[in-house]
Amino acid sequence: MNIDSIKNGIVIDHITAGRGMTLYNLLGLDSLDCSVAIIKNVASSKMGKKDIIKIDSEIDVDLDVLGYVDPGVTVNVIRNGALVEKKKIELPLILNGVIRCRNPRCITSTEPSIPQRFRLTDPNGPVYRCVWCEARAKAKNENE
Amino acid sequence: MRSLIDIFELSTDEVDRLIAKAEDIMSHPTAYVDKCRGKKLATLFYEPSTRTRLSFEAAMYELGGNVLGFSEAQSSSAAKGESVSDTARTVSCYADIIAMRHPKEGAPLVASVNASVPVINAGDGGHNHPTQTLTDLLTIKREKGRLSDLTVGVCGDLKFGRTVHSLISALSRYEGIRFVLISPSELRIPGYVRDGVLENKKVPYEETTDLDGSIGKLDVLYMTRVQRERFFNEEDYLRLRDSYILTPAKMESAKEDMIVMHPLPRVNEISHEIDSDKRACYFRQVMYGKFIRMALILMLLEIE
Numbered sequence: 001m002n003i004d005s006i007k008n009g010i011v012i013d014h015i016t017a018g019r020g021m022t023l024y025n026l027l028g029l030d031s032l033d034c035s036v037a038i039i040k041n042v043a044s045s046k047m048g049k050k051d052i053i054k055i056d057s058e059i060d061v062d063l064d065v066l067g068y069v070d071p072g073v074t075v076n077v078i079r080n081g082a083l084v085e086k087k088k089i090e091l092p093l094i095l096n097g098v099i100r101c102r103n104p105r106c107i108t109s110t111e112p113s114i115p116q117r118f119r120l121t122d123p124n125g126p127v128y129r130c131v132w133c134e135a136r137a138k139a140k141n142e143n144e
Numbered sequence: 145m146r147s148l149i150d151i152f153e154l155s156t157d158e159v160d161r162l163i164a165k166a167e168d169i170m171s172h173p174t175a176y177v178d179k180c181r182g183k184k185l186a187t188l189f190y191e192p193s194t195r196t197r198l199s200f201e202a203a204m205y206e207l208g209g210n211v212l213g214f215s216e217a218q219s220s221s222a223a224k225g226e227s228v229s230d231t232a233r234t235v236s237c238y239a240d241i242i243a244m245r246h247p248k249e250g251a252p253l254v255a256s257v258n259a260s261v262p263v264i265n266a267g268d269g270g271h272n273h274p275t276q277t278l279t280d281l282l283t284i285k286r287e288k289g290r291l292s293d294l295t296v297g298v299c300g301d302l303k304f305g306r307t308v309h310s311l312i313s314a315l316s317r318y319e320g321i322r323f324v325l326i327s328p329s330e331l332r333i334p335g336y337v338r339d340g341v342l343e344n345k346k347v348p349y350e351e352t353t354d355l356d357g358s359i360g361k362l363d364v365l366y367m368t369r370v371q372r373e374r375f376f377n378e379e380d381y382l383r384l385r386d387s388y389i390l391t392p393a394k395m396e397s398a399k400e401d402m403i404v405m406h407p408l409p410r411v412n413e414i415s416h417e418i419d420s421d422k423r424a425c426y427f428r429q430v431m432y433g434k435f436i437r438m439a440l441i442l443m444l445l446e447i448e
Contacts, residue, residue: 107248132250
């Protein structure tokens, strides 16, 4: 299977197999005019299988979303057909507007203008907690 | 400018200084009667709480300051749909310090981010209630003379009682504290306190369902209310409600200098006959609440 290489754009690599579509949706890539390819289950020597997303335009990617959903992905920036930057994504310390607090007793449940913000409290879990009510965020796979 | 939303924003040293200040106020009340002259405290109470609101108001009056505010959401602009952040910004123009109680968790933190004056969390749902914890610490210090080397029994609803969780966490920062956690198995202390605090800090503790068998070893017995709203069915509530009632017969096994505390209001978990026992200190605990709030208001207003 061949996907054209891109000249100017972004390649999100090392996505855990099966999470490509989740990232596509969370990053809002469906609203882009440019070509976007989601390649699933690509053979990988390190990961066995992985997903890749190729975006044929140099957009601002929300790194917090990437870090939360799939820490360990890499973001490659391509310009004039050459790799100019490679970012290794890690767990973000703060998540702004990525997930919503599900605690019905949280002040954000009645005041939607308050920003949805979570803090990483345990990188081993990983555990994120709402900065307002400290409720634990649901595990990532519960959001998928 | 500093607010107080969670007890753990205060270091142990700061807690000790607040307690020392409260004790100084108790010893020299006349020295403090004008400390807050010209200052105003706004009590923004979105749900009723007689004790806490009156305690804050009494504290400010005793410091020579004034009080304004509301005691239920219906009599505030919240009834018209105003946000907590807008209310906090508005009230900052009228008052020098705010005490807020709100049924929603995190509301006082939202207020503190938006207010231009200090905000004290006077309780946000079942989440935080730092001035209750400060009150409890001052009570133990005054009644027992120390906050270290104590065997502390907490009895009743240990699962949902945030007051108990905060007290256990706060006391765990002191040396020589041991806990006896007395509750029905349905209302045991949650994992985040047992593992996150007690195990993590290697604080000795035991869990038991037996109040009679444990009371003799306690220096402090902290009773809590089993709240009806925590149960899904009335049958469970009625069965557990009466499980741990402190009676004069049970007190016979307790040490002569053990103290009985309760955050109040009580329902029936402490028999009224206990009130005249010198070891019952829950009404003195209410009085200590006013003095620690006076100390806190002074600290946040940066008045010596």
